[in-house]
Amino acid sequence: MPTPIRRRFNVQTLLQDKAATGQTLDQVMLLVNQATAVTTRYVTVSLDDFSETLTDGTVEYKFAQTFFGQELKPETLTLVYRDITEAPETVADALDDAVALGGAWYFQCYIGNTDADIADQQALAAYGESFEDRLQTVLMTQDAEAYNAGSTADIGALLRAISSNRASVIFHPASVTLVDGVKDISGERPDAAILGRMSMTQEGAEQFDWHSLVGVSDSNLTAAQQNVLTDQGTGKGYNFVEQLKNTTFIHMFRGRTCTDREIRIQWGADWHDVSFETGLANYAFQNPLMAFDDETFADAESIAYQWRDQALERRIIVNTAERPAVIKFPDPDTIDASTRASGVATLNNVYDYYLNSAIDEWRITGNWRLGQ
Numbered sequence: 001m002p003t004p005i006r007r008r009f010n011v012q013t014l015l016q017d018k019a020a021t022g023q024t025l026d027q028v029m030l031l032v033n034q035a036t037a038v039t040t041r042y043v044t045v046s047l048d049d050f051s052e053t054l055t056d057g058t059v060e061y062k063f064a065q066t067f068f069g070q071e072l073k074p075e076t077l078t079l080v081y082r083d084i085t086e087a088p089e090t091v092a093d094a095l096d097d098a099v100a101l102g103g104a105w106y107f108q109c110y111i112g113n114t115d116a117d118i119a120d121q122q123a124l125a126a127y128g129e130s131f132e133d134r135l136q137t138v139l140m141t142q143d144a145e146a147y148n149a150g151s152t153a154d155i156g157a158l159l160r161a162i163s164s165n166r167a168s169v170i171f172h173p174a175s176v177t178l179v180d181g182v183k184d185i186s187g188e189r190p191d192a193a194i195l196g197r198m199s200m201t202q203e204g205a206e207q208f209d210w211h212s213l214v215g216v217s218d219s220n221l222t223a224a225q226q227n228v229l230t231d232q233g234t235g236k237g238y239n240f241v242e243q244l245k246n247t248t249f250i251h252m253f254r255g256r257t258c259t260d261r262e263i264r265i266q267w268g269a270d271w272h273d274v275s276f277e278t279g280l281a282n283y284a285f286q287n288p289l290m291a292f293d294d295e296t297f298a299d300a301e302s303i304a305y306q307w308r309d310q311a312l313e314r315r316i317i318v319n320t321a322e323r324p325a326v327i328k329f330p331d332p333d334t335i336d337a338s339t340r341a342s343g344v345a346t347l348n349n350v351y352d353y354y355l356n357s358a359i360d361e362w363r364i365t366g367n368w369r370l371g372q
Contacts, residue, residue, distance in 0.1 A: 019285065022278035023133050025203050025271055028067065028195045029078040029105035031091065031124060032060050033112070038083040042098045044076050054079075059111050059187075066189045066215040067196035074199045078105050091123035106270075107199065108137050109191050113172075115143040118155050125159055125167040134270040136263065137167040140191040146171040146238055147225040156229075159258040160237040166266060168257045170194070170239045171229055176220035183217070190216045190241045194252045204268020205314040207358035208255025209239075216250060218243035226253075232260050254360045262358055268316035272307055279303040292332040292340045301329040304351055315356050323354035 029042075045053045050064040060079055067077050080103060082094035095108075110117065110124050121139050128137040145154040146169075152161070156169040174186040193213040198206065219240045221229070229238035230253065237258035243250045255263050280303060283290070290296050304327050311317045312325065319325035329350050339346065 020278045020281035022274045023106070024104045025106045025134075025267070025274060026074075026199050027076065027078060027105040028074065028107045028109065028199055029080055029103070030060060030063055030109045030111060030192075031080050031082060031094070033084045033120075034081045035084055037085060038081045038089075038094075040081060041094075041101050042078055042080045042103045044078045046076050047073055050077065062187055063109070063111070063189045063192045066192040069214050070193060070196040071212065071214065072197055072200040074196055078103060091120055092127050095127055106135060106267075107195050108135055109195070110137075110139055113140045113142050115141075115145065115154070117141075118143075118153075118158070121155050122158060125164050128166045129164060134274065135166060136257075136266060136270075137164075138191050138195060138263075139167065139169045140172055140189065141169060142172060142174045142186065144173070146236065147221065147228045149228045149236075154236070156236045156238045156258060164258045165261050166257065168239060168263055169237070170241070170252065171219070172216070172241060173219055176217065178220070185217045188216045190252060193241075194255075202314055203271035204264055204311070204316040206264065207360075208263045209253050209358075209360055210251055213241065213250050213252060216241050218250060230254050230256075255358070264358060265316065265355055268311065268314065272311050272316070275307045275310070276303065279306065292335055292345065294332060297329045297332050300345075301327060301350075304329070308351065308353070311353070317353040318356045325351075325353045327351045 043053060045064060047068040050061075050068060054061040054064055064077055064079075067074060080094060080098045082091065083089045108124060108128060110121050112120060121141075125137045125139070128135040139155060141155050143154050145151040146156055148154070151157060156171070159167045159169065170190045172185070172188060172190050175182050175184050177183075190213065193216045194208060194211075197211050197213060198208060219242060221240060221242075226240065226242075227235060229235055229240055237256065237260060239252050239254055239256060241250060242253050257263060257266060280300065283299060283303060287299075308317070308325055308327060312319055317325055327350060330347060335345075
C-alpha cells in the first residue's frame with residue numbers, strides 16, 4: 001500500500017475559537033415586588049412586546065413605556081420579580097436567584113419611590129456595591145425630606161453618608177404647583193427616562209445631563225431646594241429633572257452619583273476594566289504560554305494601550321503634555337522570585353490616567369471698557 005502523504009507531511013489546524021465576551025454593561029433591570037408567589041423570576045421585554053407582557057396601568061408598565069419612549073430606543077429591559085408575601089424574600093435573595101437563572105444587567109432600579117421604600121432601596125444599593133460583577137444603582141424618590149437640609153434619614157443622605165459611589169438618586173415630586181393649579185406627576189419615572197436615553201450610547205462617552213428626556217416634567221423646585229439637592233460638597237448628592245425657562249428642553253441635572261461622581265465616569269471606568277480583563281482572558285485562551293518574560297509583558301502592555309486608546313476616543317480620559325496618559329509595565333526581570341513562583345502577576349500602578357471631567361454649568365465673566 002502506498003504511503004499516505006500525511007504520514008510524511010502532516011498539517012493540523014488548531015481552532016482557536018474560544019473567546020471571552022465580558023460583562024454586559026448596557027442592560028437595565030427593574031426590581032418589582034410581587035404580592036403573590038413568584039413563578040417567573042425574571043422576564044426580558046422589548047419595545048415590540050412589553051405592552052403584551054406587562055399589565056397596562058401598573059408601575060412597571062409605566063416604567064417600560066417611559067424607558068422605551070426616549071429618542072434613542074433601547075433594545076430590552078429586564079424585570080426581576082421579588083416575592084413579598086407573608087415570608088418576603090430579601091432583595092439580595094431575589095437578585096441572586098435571577099443571576100443564577102441567567103439574568104444579567106448593569107443598571108438596576110427599584111419599583112418603589114417613597115420614604116416607605118428606603119430600606120429596600122438601601123438593600124439594592126448595597127447589592128450594587130458588593131456584587132462581584134460591576135453594577136450601578138439608579139433610584140428615584142418622591143420623599144420631600146430630600147430637599148430638607150437638616151434631614152439625614154432620606155435615601156440620598158443615607159447613601160451619601162456611606163460614600164456609595166455606585167448609587168444615584170433622582171428626586172422627583174409627586175405633584176407640582178403651577179399657575180393653573182396642581183399637576184399630579186406621581187406616575188412619572190425619570191429613572192426610566194434617563195436610562196432609556198443613555199443605555200444605547202457608548203459607555204462613558206456622553207454625560208448624563210443635558211439630554212432631552214421624554215415623558216417627565218419639570219420638578220418646579222426653588223433655587224434653595226435645588227442647592228440642597230445638588231450643590232457639590234454641601235448638597236445631598238441628588239439629581240432632579242428641570243426645564244429651562246422659555247424652552248421646551250427637559251433634562252436631568254446633574255448626572256452624578258451620591259458622592260458627586262459622574263455616572264458617566266463610573267460607567268466608563270467599568271467598561272475600560274471589563275474590556276481590559278476580557279482582553280487578557282482572550283490572550284490566555286489564544287496563547288500556549290503566559291510567563292514572566294518580555295514577550296508576555298509586551299503583549300499585555302499592548303492590550304493596555306488598546307483600551308487606553310479607546311478610552312481616549314470616547315473622551316473619558318485625556319492625554320496632553322500636562323495630563324499624560326501613561327502606561328508602564330515593569331521589566332519582568334525586576335519581579336522577585338516568590339512572586340514569579342506564585343504564578344500571579346500582581347502589577348500595581350501600571351497605568352496612570354487623568355479623567356476628562358464633564359461640564360455641568362458655566363460661570364463666565366468679562367469686561368467692557370471705554371478705552372484709554
